[in-house]
Amino acid sequence: MSGNGRAGHITLPEIDSTNAEGFRRAQTLAGPTWILAGVQTAGRGRRARPWSSPPGNFHGTLVLKPTEPPETVALRSFAAALALRDAFVQMTGFPSSFTLKWPNDVLCNGGKIAGILLESQGLNTPDATLCIGIGVNLIAAPDAAQIEAGAVPPVSLLSETGLRITPEAFLDALAPACDRWEATFRREGFAPLRAAWLAHAARLGQPIRARTGSQTREGTFETIDPQGNLVLRTPAGTLAIPAAEVFF
Incomplete structure (x- = not known):
């Protein structure tokens, strides 16, 4: 590059x-x-x-x-x-x-x-x-x-x-x-x-799990934001996650 x-x-x-x-x-x-x-x-x-x-x-x-x-x-x-x-x-x-x-x-x-x-x-x-x-x-x-x-x-x-x-x-x-x-x-x-x-994103608009350390959040993979964060829609609201392990 x-x-x-x-x-x-x-x-x-x-x-x-x-x-x-x-x-x-x-x-x-x-x-x-x-x-x-x-x-x-x-x-x-x-x-x-x-x-x-x-x-x-x-x-x-x-x-x-x-x-x-x-x-x-x-x-x-x-x-x-x-x-x-x-x-x-x-x-x-x-x-x-x-x-x-x-x-x-x-x-x-x-x-x-x-x-x-x-x-x-x-x-x-x-x-x-x-x-x-x-x-x-x-x-x-x-x-x-x-x-x-x-x-x-x-x-x-x-x-x-x-x-x-x-x-x-x-x-x-x-x-x-x-x-x-x-x-x-x-x-x-x-x-x-x-x-x-x-x-070309996998599972966009579908349920996923995002694990950060010992915490796992479940929600719908909504988008990535202009900073590259994962945007997850959960029952508690929409979260922007900068780093996580994603599971389908």
Whole structure:
């Protein structure tokens, strides 16, 4: 996601975590850069959960040097989700198969096929770095028995579509899509991303559960607001939730 031309890329056979490598290399990078790993030995998802990273799946990070305030920088998770969906549709020709789950997952036929992890350091300083970590189950998905009860079951692109796509080929579709959404975000702000995201949102207008810490709220998924918060309509009123685990 560059606003100044296409991002470069670095491919490594094995690394602990592409986000960790992004931070290690950040100060030496001349511009937006993708880091792609054949294998991650310590991949992680949200809340530091381990992320299964077998060979053949996509494990990549886009390293950026953002200049905006932290709340604006965080909205790039929606740009990444939209770019992922564009890449999936381009490579499969199945637009109806791919939906977006708040806050940062992509679903294929209702199962989780990709996740996004934003991590940042030094925002609002000259050394600001944002690492947008993306994991895609191209050929393998974790065992459903390892997934938290009630969570969306994981699926792979191969199992759902029969298509075997390499990580390198997927990056060839994903990187330009990220560039396009980044350019839109810089030029027009969050509004067009919000509209596009809502057009592909999973379970919009339907009952969901949102868990924040030990508290779980149930209600109707009404929208996302201009700050990217989940808007949940409950019997007690309408809530704007900035961060939560969502269950269907």
